[in-house]
Amino acid sequence: MQKGLLLVVSGASGTGKGTVCKKLLEEIPTLFYSISATTRQPRIGETDGVEYFFISVDEFKNWIAEEKFLEYAEVYGNFYGTPIHKIEERLQRGEDVLLEIDIQGALNVMKKRPDGVYIFLLPPSLEELANRINGRGSESPETFSRRFNAAKNEIAVGEKYQYVVVNDTVDAAVEKIKSIIAAERCKVKRNEFLFEKLLEN
Amino acid sequence: MQKGLLLVVSGASGTGKGTVCKKLLEEIPTLFYSISATTRQPRIGETDGVEYFFISVDEFKNWIAEEKFLEYAEVYGNFYGTPIHKIEERLQRGEDVLLEIDIQGALNVMKKRPDGVYIFLLPPSLEELANRINGRGSESPETFSRRFNAAKNEIAVGEKYQYVVVNDTVDAAVEKIKSIIAAERCKVKRNEFLFEKLLEN
Numbered sequence: 165m166q167k168g169l170l171l172v173v174s175g176a177s178g179t180g181k182g183t184v185c186k187k188l189l190e191e192i193p194t195l196f197y198s199i200s201a202t203t204r205q206p207r208i209g210e211t212d213g214v215e216y217f218f219i220s221v222d223e224f225k226n227w228i229a230e231e232k233f234l235e236y237a238e239v240y241g242n243f244y245g246t247p248i249h250k251i252e253e254r255l256q257r258g259e260d261v262l263l264e265i266d267i268q269g270a271l272n273v274m275k276k277r278p279d280g281v282y283i284f285l286l287p288p289s290l291e292e293l294a295n296r297i298n299g300r301g302s303e304s305p306e307t308f309s310r311r312f313n314a315a316k317n318e319i320a321v322g323e324k325y326q327y328v329v330v331n332d333t334v335d336a337a338v339e340k341i342k343s344i345i346a347a348e349r350c351k352v353k354r355n356e357f358l359f360e361k362l363l364e365n
Numbered sequence: 366m367q368k369g370l371l372l373v374v375s376g377a378s379g380t381g382k383g384t385v386c387k388k389l390l391e392e393i394p395t396l397f398y399s400i401s402a403t404t405r406q407p408r409i410g411e412t413d414g415v416e417y418f419f420i421s422v423d424e425f426k427n428w429i430a431e432e433k434f435l436e437y438a439e440v441y442g443n444f445y446g447t448p449i450h451k452i453e454e455r456l457q458r459g460e461d462v463l464l465e466i467d468i469q470g471a472l473n474v475m476k477k478r479p480d481g482v483y484i485f486l487l488p489p490s491l492e493e494l495a496n497r498i499n500g501r502g503s504e505s506p507e508t509f510s511r512r513f514n515a516a517k518n519e520i521a522v523g524e525k526y527q528y529v530v531v532n533d534t535v536d537a538a539v540e541k542i543k544s545i546i547a548a549e550r551c552k553v554k555r556n557e558f559l560f561e562k563l564l565e566n
Contacts, residue, residue, distance in 0.1 A: 286559065324553075325553055326552065327552060340551055342544075343543075344544075347544045347545040350530055352525075352528060352529050356524070358531070362517075363520060
């Protein structure tokens with residue numbers, strides 16, 4: 165049997181990663197969304213086990229010691245990590261798993277899981293990216309400039325991924341990701357069991 | 366602009382390569398079918414420039430000398446080759462080109478064109494493969510056995526391809542190839558121009 169695909173979707177700030185992943189999950193109900201763990205406080209409206217597993221710093225450190233994370237990082241004093249145990253369970257059952265993680269996290273996962281499928285979302289243009297960053301309410305030209313340059317630096321990292329999907333419309337981006345899933349399932353390296361079955365006698 | 370894809374579709378005898386490619390061309394009218402050249406005589410119903418370019422041995426040798434072939438081979442005293450000039454023209458215009466060629470030809474193309482997309486068709490089972498070979502009217506158990514073993518040897522070569530598509534139904538196989546085309550167009554290595562455009566300023 166074929167193992168499930170580990171799909172890793174990232175993108176620079178303002179590329180609409182969250183919206184694309186939400187739509188993808190709606191369209192593929194069997195796709196398992198891997199929930200991250202964090203030590204930061206839940207915001208209003210966030211529920212433990214939905215947006216994140218909200219755990220204490222001690223618990224987080226235990227999980228690190230027990231090698232329960234595929235990757236983790238500290239960002240502005242809070243820990244964020246991708247728990248591995250649920251992921252492996254699903255993949256072994258042949259189910260696809262979606263990881264919606266930031267670029268640094270994705271680069272860490274790449275090292276550990278070369279069998280993953282790494283998809284990078286791009287904005288349709290720099291103008292559109294600028295609009296989306298402005299839409300979040302930058303206070304000053306300096307802040308805008310800093311965020312915009314940071315996003316451009318993030319975009320450059322996309323060349324380390326396998327696939328790039330331009331998010332001009334959410335529907336088109338989701339269709340492309342669905343094609344990537346179907347194509348990856350046809351990769352020879354994921355179908356060695358088929359050759360074995362056909363050639364064993 | 367993105368170059369077109371060089372799609373190479375092969376498969377062992379009896380896997381239905383011809384039927385799948387015909388349907389694929391019907392569904393994607395912009396896909397350019399690369400016609401091979403041969404020195405064998407046309408059979409009844411075959412037209413020059415449709416099934417093959419029927420050329421003389423002298424002409425074939427000239428084409429070899431002029432490096433007009435992506436690959437060529439001699440099979441049972443006849444030459445068969447894949448003319449390159451039309452292919453390059455189309456690819457440069459961003460159009461996808463379909464090569465429906467035998468396994469040996471595909472392996473030769475692989476060496477020259479690592480940017481190609483190599484798809485191998487598999488029969489759904491050995492029973493089905495046996496039925497299809499029998500359906501062609503083998504005269505004796507020995508002949509059947511020889512053809513069947515040859516097909517099995519051909520299947521083993523499939524592991525050198527990038528993609529494998531099981532031809533259980535023609536429609537499903539065509540859908541998978543369409544997904545492979547869409548996914549390949551998203552490969553980062555085929556989209557360097559996008560990164561350049563986004564990062565140039």
